Amino acid sequence: xxxxxxxxxxxxxxxxxxxxxxxxxxxxxxxxxxxxxxxxxxxxxxxxxxxxxxxxxxxxxxxxxxxxxxxxxxxxxxxxxxxxxxxxxxxxxxxxxxxxxxxxxxxxxxxxxxxxxxxxxxxxxxxxxxxxxxxxxxxxxxxxxxxxxxxxxxxxxxxxxxxxxxxxxxxxxxxxxxxxxxxxxxxxxxxxxxxxxxxxxxxxxxxxxxxxxxxxxxxxxxxxxxxxxxxxxxxxxxxxxxxxxxxxxxxxxxxxxxxxxxxxxxxxxxxxxxxxxxxxxxxxxxxxxxxxxxxxxxxxxxxxxxxxxxxxxxxxxxxxxxxxxxxxxxxxxxxxxxxxxxxxxxxxxxxxxxxxxxxxxxxxxxxxxxxxxxxxxxxxxxxxxxxxxxxxxxxxxxxxxxxxxxxxxxxxxxxxxxxxxxxxxxxxxxxxxxxxxxxxxxxxxxxxxxxxxxxxxxxxxxxxxxxxxxxxxxxxxxxxxxxxxxx
Numbered sequence: 230x231x232x233x234x235x236x237x238x239x240x241x242x243x244x245x246x247x248x249x250x251x252x253x254x255x256x257x258x259x260x261x262x263x264x265x266x267x268x269x270x271x272x273x274x275x276x277x278x279x280x281x282x283x284x285x286x287x288x289x290x291x292x293x294x295x296x297x298x299x300x301x302x303x304x305x306x307x308x309x310x311x312x313x314x315x316x317x318x319x320x321x322x323x324x325x326x327x328x329x330x331x332x333x334x335x336x337x338x339x340x341x342x343x344x345x346x347x348x349x350x351x352x353x354x355x356x357x358x359x360x361x362x363x364x365x366x367x368x369x370x371x372x373x374x375x376x377x378x379x380x381x382x383x384x385x386x387x388x389x390x391x392x393x394x395x396x397x398x399x400x401x402x403x404x405x406x407x408x409x410x411x412x413x414x415x416x417x418x419x420x421x422x423x424x425x426x427x428x429x430x431x432x433x434x435x436x437x438x439x440x441x442x443x444x445x446x447x448x449x450x451x452x453x454x455x456x457x458x459x460x461x462x463x464x465x466x467x468x469x470x471x472x473x474x475x476x477x478x479x480x481x482x483x484x485x486x487x488x489x490x491x492x493x494x495x496x497x498x499x500x501x502x503x504x505x506x507x508x509x510x511x512x513x514x515x516x517x518x519x520x521x522x523x524x525x526x527x528x529x530x531x532x533x534x535x536x537x538x539x540x541x542x543x544x545x546x547x548x549x550x551x552x553x554x555x556x557x558x559x560x561x562x563x564x565x566x567x568x569x570x571x572x573x574x575x576x577x578x579x580x581x582x583x584x585x586x587x588x589x590x591x592x593x594x595x596x597x598x599x600x601x602x603x604x605x606x607x608x609x610x611x612x613x614x615x616x617x618x619x620x621x622x623x624x625x626x627x628x629x630x631x632x633x634x635x636x637x638x639x640x641x642x643x644x645x646x647x648x649x650x651x652x653x654x655x656x657x658x659x660x661x662x663x664x665x666x667x668x669x670x671x672x673x674x675x676x677x678x679x680x681x682x683x684x685x686x687x688x689x690x691x692x693x694x695x696x697x698x699x700x701x702x703x704x705x706x707x708x709x710x711x712x713x714x715x716x
């Protein structure tokens with residue numbers, strides 16, 4: 230039986246869901262059949278995460294129907310979804326950081342603790358290590374380590390492995406929400422191969438990603454959402470990257486990476502660092518990329534550069550550097566604050582008068598950046614957690630750019646940001662760099678790194694290659710990542 234003829238594993242029909250005045254879902258319909266990967270795309274706030282939270286039982290729509298294997302479901306929640314075989318990997322990673330990988334596996338597979346005493350640890354360890362080895366060979370993750378001690382890429386790998394693992398209740402539908410956002414190209418390729426193996430064996434996958442070539446190469450069917458509804462749906466072969474982008478509600482514009490590459494070697498050096506490997510330097514007005522396999526020292530270098538130039542907790546009127554965090558939940562957002570407060574905290578030196586915060590100046594600046602970077606909210610005073618993950622990341626980006634800092638350090642800042650916004654941000658970066666602002670940019674996406682003027686490739690904690698101009702391409706980056714030198 231093919232995916233086209235098999236009865237759906239789960240069906241959501243005409244779902245409507247409001248959060249206050251916001252229509253999160255507005256009559257959305259989505260069917261998922263066995264043996265298919267469904268690519269789910271749309272700009273941040275289009276309703277993707279909301280509809281998958283209906284499918285995984287975390288949200289109940291105000292209107293609409295839900296059927297599982299053809300039968301209407303009256304009481305559907307997280308427990309019922311788990312029993313059906315629904316597993317999730319969230320964009321905002323959900324593992325408990327104070328517990329080990331093994332202990333987190335026990336939480337995912339609750340049946341391991343039923344009448345088995347202390348023996349569940351060895352069973353959980355065997356389950357998670359088998360899944361990690363299958364999906365990410367050579368992963369290097371110690372299952373006895375606490376999750377908080379792992380890099381963000383390792384945490385994402387562990388959560389993915391848990392979702393695909395089998396402890397006697399096998400997964401039937403795995404929902405992957407931006408699963409490659411913290412993975413380098415090699416790890417992302419390993420995951421995409423696992424998706425195809427799982428689907429070919431009869432499983433189902435909902436694959437959410439803003440990386441369109443991943444969607445087109447991995448999915449059987451693509452569903453496009455906009456404003457809480459499905460606006461396009463067809464086999465993946467019926468889309469190109471440009472037509473998919475246009476279906477999301479944007480005008481496809483060709484990227485011109487060459488315009489970002491300039492020779493600024495004669496400009497003043499604003500940052501310089503020597504250590505193991507090649508020396509690092511960044512000139513005024515440069516876009517400097519950090520790349521290589523994830524977890525090989527890029528984030529550590531950014532943090533060291535920031536610590537060297539920002540030793541005071543008090544926001545300065547003229548800060549030397551600003552920082553855009555990639556792991557927003559850990560070191561980016563203030564969870565209990567509003568969107569506006571999260572945005573303005575780094576600019577308070579410019580937004581105070583006689584020691585008091587000028588509320589109207591804060592509001593004006595916030596509204597200006599809301600329009601410029603298109604933060605999807607009706608009110609900047611709403612809680613930061615009311616935003617989608619990609620819109621939270623926009624706030625962090627706007628926070629840094631709104632300062633006077635001549636240097637902006639960016640730790641994989643486009644994680645979970647939609648493709649339309651990415652292109653707008655690229656343009657903002659070029660404009661700011663033309664105004665002699667310097668950016669040091671770590672990204673797991675080669676396409677982004679190739680927009681830079683100078684690129685440093687990391688391997689095993691040190692810089693192994695420096696690429697400039699026409700040397701900056703995927704082949705040279707991969708060669709240096711694995712061999713220590715460019716081709």
